[in-house]
Amino acid sequence: MPLLGVSALLGIGIWLAAFFALLAMELPVASRSVSMLILSLILSAATGLAALLFRIRSNARWISLLPSALLLGAGFCSVGFAMLATLPRDARLTYEERWIALSAILSFLLSAIAIRVLASLSSSASTFKRIAAALLIGGAALCLPVLGLIQSSYPKGSLAAGEPADPFTAGTLGIVIGLIASIALISILLLPFSGRSSGEQYDTLSGLPGRGLFEKSLQVAISEAERERQPFAVMFLDLDRFKNVNDSLGHNVGDHLLQTVANRIRECVADKALIARLGGDEFAILFRAGLSRDSLLLTAGHLLSDISRPLFFGEMEIHLTTSIGISMYPSDGETPVSLMKNAEAALYSAKDEGKNTIRFYLPNMNSTLRESVxxxxxxxxxxxxxxxxxxxxxxxxxxxxxxxxxxxxxxxxxxxxxxxxxxxxxxxxxxxxxxxxxxxxxxxxxxxxxxxxxxxxxxxxxxxxxxxxxxxxxxxxxxxxxxxxxxxxxxxxxxxxxxxxxxxxxxxxxxxxxxxxxxxxxxxxxxxxxxxxxxxxxxxxxxxxxxxxxxxxxxxxxxxxxxxxxxxxxxxxxxxxxxxxxxxxxxxxxxxxxxxxxxxxxxxxxxxxxxxxxxxxxxxxxxxx
Missing domain, CATH: 3.20.20.450 (EAL domain)
Incomplete structure (x- = not known):
């Protein structure tokens, strides 16, 4: 599904959440301005687009979530205020500033957590995790309408000033409907971006990002590194003699081994990097900026050790090793193509030097790789x-x-x-x-x-x-x-x-x-x-x-x-x-x-x-x- 179309779908979910919350306040619907409603819907779609862009940046770190949360939270708040602007003057509300401020802060916090959850979603993510992400986004969208507005009052003589409804009773049904609509639409949205129906984004076997998503994330990392002036590393791993094992034992055993290796890489790297499967038995890791060469070497050593542990398929015990190549930004390349090419050259150098070893990129490695081709x-x-x-x-x-x-x-x-x-x-x-x-x-x-x-x-x-x-x-x-x-x-x-x-x-x-x-x-x-x-x-x-x-x-x-x-x-x-x-x-x-x-x-x-x-x-x- 195209990104803009999915953004519109998410925007509709956010908009419905706010819209039904306002309906629950029993404000005069017929007097709303069509143009302002359209504007609020456009703002909702823009907010949805921002959420998806941060979802695609699946290597987002907590330290980089502040601007993301501010942008997303501001989007949720602007949707609420745009919808309020559609009310006629006679139905305008008098706001309690402290509650408006509290609802805005809560919206920002929930947005930050939602982005973090979205960033961690993969094709192997549980239904519970997807629903949690949808609830967080829906909750952030409802902060202003619910917390801010239910504590507001109507001026004397306004259209709604007669006998105000109790927002916790009469408004309950509307809010619940809004939440359900928001969660349902956002849950549908998350499926195509989870990787189960998008082979371009995630690898269906391992649940890891695929080559396309890795390259996009690498481009984002380069942009961030240029601003922060910090180096980062790209690591390529390739299983030694995996083809022999796969051909001799069958592809079902090979697939099981790849899944096991992917899990071991996840456990070893944890939250230090983005892991991807590029194809076959080749994996790539994009490390966050600031890790020293010694830290990278230590992590690579742990990977060699963890992957070389015996693997089991039924009663069969199988031994595999891996070779690792590492390139550094900006010394070994300043573009995704050059960093990946040089990490691969270092990988082949590791294989040529006996396998089950680690090599950092050196300039002469590309000529060696070219000779091999x-x-x-x-x-x-x-x-x-x-x-x-x-x-x-x-x-x-x-x-x-x-x-x-x-x-x-x-x-x-x-x-x-x-x-x-x-x-x-x-x-x-x-x-x-x-x-x-x-x-x-x-x-x-x-x-x-x-x-x-x-x-x-x-x-x-x-x-x-x-x-x-x-x-x-x-x-x-x-x-x-x-x-x-x-x-x-x-x-x-x-x-x-x-x-x-x-x-x-x-x-x-x-x-x-x-x-x-x-x-x-x-x-x-x-x-x-x-x-x-x-x-x-x-x-x-x-x-x-x-x-x-x-x-x-x-x-x-x-x-x-x-x-x-x-x-x-x-x-x-x-x-x-x-x-x-x-x-x-x-x-x-x-x-x-x-x-x-x-x-x-x-x-x-x-x-x-x-x-x-x-x-x-x-x-x-x-x-x-």
């Missing part, structure tokens, strides 16, 4: 430009040193920038969804290469291929692998598919997919074992063949007691479940000897070989044999 564009074209290629890292038997297989690893040689590290483009491919097409290419290419090596006279060896989270959740995965095996002629027993623990959060769906893959004859390994959140109780039921010990445990194997304990525990666990164990990241003979002594089955790492080209694999296999 350009890299995404090039990434989408890399397949058709044939810029991807595979390298292979050998895996050997720890006891005998014989080659057990190779792992296919993706590399990107950019046409202009040269070699792009996997750590730069694989997370970007995951985030954008391009990883599905790239992953399919890797699988098809690895299978073809395996067959090519056999045609060149080499014995068949196992080749391991990593599956991305999006690939694993793709319903077309199993048919694609089946078709690829048929097209390339590769023996399924020579193909090993590597998944991570985080892909198995949705146990039923994961089990179904793994079972179908096993029916094809391929083997399954869990990569980076020990770094995820999956329950060991599910491991015994999953149809997997191998556990791969993450290199982070192997790196400090000889110096860290805890790492040695973890590695030996994983090896024992795997063997008790009849699973093969591969240790990644082996870089020394001492590490190899230790792993072999604990019964680790296979070794992979720079001590054995760096990832090598398909031609070098031929030489490595011939040399090893």
């Amino acid at each position: 350009l890299l995404e564009t090039d990434l989408r074209k890399a397949l058709e430009r044939e810029e991807f290629y595979l390298v292979y890292q050998p895996q050997i038997h720890a006891a005998t040193g014989e080659v057990a297989g190779v792992e296919a690893l993706l590399r990107w040689k950019h046409g202009k920038k040269g070699i792009i590290p996997p750590s730069d483009f694989i997370p970007l491919a995951e985030e954008t969804g391009v990883i599905v097409q790239i992953g399919d290419w890797v699988l098809r290419t690895a299978c073809r290469q395996s067959r090519e090596w056999q045609r060149q006279g080499l014995p068949p060896i196992r080749i391991a291929v990593n599956l991305s989270g999006r690939q694993f959740l793709n319903k077309g995965l199993v048919p694609f692998i089946k078709r690829t095996l048929l097209e390339t002629g590769m023996d399924p027993s020579h193909l090993e598919l590597e998944i991570t623990e985080s892909m198995t959060l949705d146990v039923e769906r994961s089990f179904s997919t793994l079972r179908e893959l096993k029916q094809l004859g391929v083997s399954i390994s869990i990569d980076d074992f020990g770094t995820g959140y999956s329950s060991l109780s599910y491991l015994k039921n999953f149809p997997v063949d191998c556990l791969k010990i993450d290199q982070s445990f192997v790196r400090e194997l000889l110096s860290e007691t805890n790492d040695r304990s973890i590695v030996s525990t994983i090896i024992t666990l795997a063997h008790n479940l009849n699973l093969r164990v591969v240790a990644e990241g082996v870089e020394s003979e001492e590490q190899l000897a230790y792993l072999a002594s604990y019964g680790c089955d296979e070794i992979q790492g720079y001590y054995i070989s760096r990832p090598i080209s398909e031609e070098d694999v031929l030489r490595f296999l011939k040399k090893s044999s």
Whole structure:
């Protein structure tokens, strides 16, 4: 509903409240001036518009409510006096100044409280809160007619001076009708602005303001900051790896998690800021002016801590973290666009530096973000430009040193920038969804290469291929692998598919997919074992063949007691479940000897070989044999 139309609706409610209150005084209706009645109605609509403008400014603080309350209270009083001016001279009242003053003060106070209540309304606001806001506005509008006028008197000889009615008896019905009309109209008014029927203003899932309302509030904050000469902050939050959780567990779980996170942000920030959901798993916070950098850092730290607490959906325990970027007015921008853009740049910097961290904006961050956007564009074209290629890292038997297989690893040689590290483009491919097409290419290419090596006279060896989270959740995965095996002629027993623990959060769906893959004859390994959140109780039921010990445990194997304990525990666990164990990241003979002594089955790492080209694999296999 357009703002002016809604303002008129609110104005009619205010006007009716005052009008019925005057009717209750039994004054001569027929003698009222039509032009003055119209003027009073226009004043009512203007007062309604003022109320709505302060409603939209939902970050209003108590300190800024004084001018708002004065304006709104003055509007209510002016409506009453305009209506009194419609009376003929013979029906004019003699006012009690103290009661008029008291009614005006009360109108101002009720207006201030009403604005505060209006500012806090969201799509999740209760009916009681909406009615309370309507009562406050109606009460402010009725202060002058009720408190001021019922204590006034009519001059001798006036039209109404005969036998005045008792305002507390004869006027009761009129006042009640006025209140009901006012409350009903104002309650209707509050619905579209509550967010339930206005997607542009409020997010229906979280009950928080949406992007449009956040940008308007940010513009208001800039205007206030220019006058008060005080800095303020804009904070962006984005949940880390939320897409993986949402895709693996389903959107109903994802929605529940977003609502829980929104509530935790509310509890942490309280009344210090305006919180908005910009879309997806991205939130924005507009802090009030005057907060120091240290205070912002402390609040951001509390947000990291609160959001990282376990979340529960039924019996499922889920862990999420968030990355935070902060920009400051005016040093990091003087417009809504620049402040939001720079907060987002700081957010992406936090993600690039390991996630679950906080970053304030720095000037060089925009160039980094711009490079990331350009890299995404090039990434989408890399397949058709044939810029991807595979390298292979050998895996050997720890006891005998014989080659057990190779792992296919993706590399990107950019046409202009040269070699792009996997750590730069694989997370970007995951985030954008391009990883599905790239992953399919890797699988098809690895299978073809395996067959090519056999045609060149080499014995068949196992080749391991990593599956991305999006690939694993793709319903077309199993048919694609089946078709690829048929097209390339590769023996399924020579193909090993590597998944991570985080892909198995949705146990039923994961089990179904793994079972179908096993029916094809391929083997399954869990990569980076020990770094995820999956329950060991599910491991015994999953149809997997191998556990791969993450290199982070192997790196400090000889110096860290805890790492040695973890590695030996994983090896024992795997063997008790009849699973093969591969240790990644082996870089020394001492590490190899230790792993072999604990019964680790296979070794992979720079001590054995760096990832090598398909031609070098031929030489490595011939040399090893």
